[in-house]
Amino acid sequence: MDIAKKAKEASYKIALSSTTVKNDALTYMAQALEDMKDDIISANQEDVSNARKNGLKEALIERLTLTEQRISGMIEGFLTLVDLPDPVGGGTIIKRPNGLTLLKERVPLGVIGIIYESRPNVTSDAAGLCIKSGNAVILRGGSEAINSNKAIVKALCSGLKRSGLPESCIQLIEDTDRERIQELFKMRDYVDVIIPRGGGALIKNVVENSKIPVIETGEGNCHIYVDEFADLPMAEKILINAKTSRPSVCNAAEKLLVHEKIAKDFLPDALLKLQKLGVEIRGCERTRKIYPNAIPIKDEDWPMEYLDFIIGVKVVDSIDEAIEHINRFGTRHSEAIVTKDYERANKFLAGVDAACVYVNASTRFTDGGEFGMGAEIGISTQKLHARGPMGLEELTTTKYLILGNGQIRE
Template sequence: MNQLAAEGILGSYPERERQMMDLTEMGQRAKKAATILASSSTQVKNSALILMADALMENSVRVMEANQKDVEESQARGMSEILLDRLVLNEKRVADMAEGIKSLIGLPDPVGEIIWGSRLPNGLILTKVRVPLGVVGIIYEARPNVTVDASVLCLKSGNAVILRGSSNTLSSNVALVGVLRDCLKEAGLPEDSIQLVSSPEREYAVQLMRLREYVDVLIPRGGKDLIENVVANSTVPVIETGIGNCHIYVDENADVEMALQILLNAKTQRPSVCNAAESLLVHGSIADVFLPRAIQALTEKKVTVYGCSRTLSYGQEVLPASEDDYYREYLDLKIAVKVLDSLQEAIDHINKYGSHHSDAIVTNDYCSAQKFTQEVDSAAVYVNASTRFTDGFQYGLGAEIGISTQRLHARGPMGLKELTTSKFVVYGQGQVRK
């Protein structure tokens, strides 16, 4: 890290925080920063975002150099090519992060929004106002873009953030946070609005989970083991951003060409992300027409197909699927396939094996589409579209802090409004309760 500091990659990130982490102190500083952010104007927050977008591009070479160190170390540890894809930062991805920051500038500031109001019979004016959550903790795996997305979303929504990434992205995260903190200082906002737990030691992740006095909500982003660990061990309230066992269901009335296009996009466009399709369900009456072509197309894209006994008859390339395969989030060029005899079977299968993330039906039948959208219990349900659209940027929310698959406090892509809560503000003229 000293070499990185000498090269200017670490920006203003304090050396003492890299040497010895004191999470209680970090929490105290975050709490103070959150108080200032909560009352900061939209203009000041947007000015910081402008600086961040520009600084990210200006420092892109140094950020990518830090990222290359992470990539080389992860390769040496045997990380798969698919997972490496999530780690790599190139010119386009850095530019996309900068563009994501700029997209937030034009979005309405949720802080201070009056959700509703009324006048009570006693003359009191009652308003419900949107306010920041406070201090947000993020524990996440090898995706450096999360460092930027989480930081800027929290900033715009008036929250301080404490980030804890994985050891695989340590150099990238330190570099990125250094750039962002420099911009906060230049904009006149507290640098401690964004802090990084820059030690890879597991004990610090555990401490963050227990920092209830200072952290208001904890958001895990990553695989099943990470999320379950945080939910089981955190004393801080948790918003689950679940894994993505997403389904494509090809109904008996589907357009075959459309179904093929949607399937290939959902599975192969970027297989390492949570909104990629992991399971394909096909109605038995269209299987003879659709499955041979689908299996061939998937195989040509180097996708390994695991299928039920009926699916096996449609291609020698198909491997037998186990029960566990239908629960699996592959994050890889692999897919589980099952032939079913009714729409209801497909719905029941998704609700049993799925992760309540994103699921799609391909059909030309309106009634089937309506039934699917009403009964599939997922955060995002699609009709004739790829699951790859479950994304804050694609939804027009700017970036996102994650895809919540639980019912409280938010569900689906978590943008600015989902990073706020509310409080009642009551105006009176001397009223007292009798």
């Protein structure tokens, strides 16, 4: 695959580029997005029209759609990256008794392959993060967003060209045939890491078939647990935000767990408000006795990521049952407790196994921009190298530079 070879060559050049050159590239790329905004929106409208003809769910069409506001957000993301510290080059100095000096330095990963679905703004975010961290990137978006992605990459490459960096630092696999992904999986000599960003089927395909190291990012079967000592108006506000503000993204709440002592006080009003906002309620037997409008939930629902106006509800006997349920069915993404009790909050924080665990806040904050990273390459739900929102530092690794004056090992 010529794209991979070109990316490898480009990665050596950008790895040696100064912070000034990379920041100039980001600034030019932001300007190119502004200049070509109308072309990008026109291409996106074509994708949205095709998606509707093909029967794509409205929640997924919402993820696909680009507006002027979203493009402005993409532009702002580049400018935010300019202001962030360069992650490359920082490190620590270690002095050894034999006179050797070790420099543990941060360096780019090299060539990053990113495979993702639906959301064309990922094209922009991923490219910006890779350029700032000194990496070349190969992008493979979903077929439903191909026209949008082509237009965005065209704009970004025009900005790269102005900066003097190789345009092959950012490349898009335009062939939407799935065989191209299988080819990419075998390019171990040229690609250093693959990052899948999408649903469970996509992630599973990458993990099981790639010969290149993979950083798993997240399916989000996220839970809100309303404790017996919760502030109920606060809990309702958090729940509605976490479920309905943007249900098609991985940090949206998919399940609601409620302590049995406050279930009768909390569920009727909270679930009615969700239902009026268009959310389908799927509940356990105890939930349905309190809120008869809920439909019976099935066993296969508990581990499911809906990405839609659907929520599963369960009444639990204790915080321990809530933690056990989350650790059994959650995807290690984002989990939240609503409680006024300090000890119970700490128990939840310590007991829940997830990248991000919240007390009295919406799971929707799990986002690189919200965490001050400018943007994110994805939400890592694994435990090696990176976990949670992946920003600039997570796109680097370390290299030891050893300085001596003739030392030999006895």
